[in-house]
Amino acid sequence: MNPLKLRIFKKFDVGYNWKRNIQVDKIEIDSFSQIRTEGQLMHYVYSKHGCGRFFILCNQKGHKNFWKFWLGWCEDNGYIRDKNTNKDLERAKFELARAKQDDRETFQEDVELERELALVKEKQKRVGPIGLISSRPGQLWPYEDF
Secondary structure (H helix, E strand, O other): OOOEEEEEEEEEEEEOOEEEEEEEEEEEEOOOOOOOOHHHHHHHHHHHHOOEEEEEEEEEOOOOOOEEEEEEEEOOOOEEEOOOOOHHHHHHHHHHHHOOHHHHHHHHHHHHHHHHHHHHOOOOOOOOOOOOOOOOOOOEEOOOOO
16 A cells, blocks of 8 residues: 655634635655554644644545545544535525525525436545544544543
């Protein structure tokens, strides 16, 4: 297995209403690495860079481009990984809720079309931690005891 090369970005407030993700670290995970789980990875990130919102990109030899490896928050008592959602479907639902009664029928058709497209659309091959790291989105998890 080729090693995973991770680039860790942290979100910083640069100015009024302007935020930026800045690369703060690079690590490599292979079969000899001490990082085996998502909790160990997040404990490493928290101990090196503190609390905040983190975005981790990954690449691996033999695969082209980078993919999103992890996105979420590190806090003092644990970490939360964001859930992957279909943004087009969520946007259509939001527009349906805001629409007036006469426009609701057209928006309802759009929501149904987005649902059908979401079912037909191929699943992304690489989303979230893969391989050595377990994947548990959507809730607060404590760091593992070391």
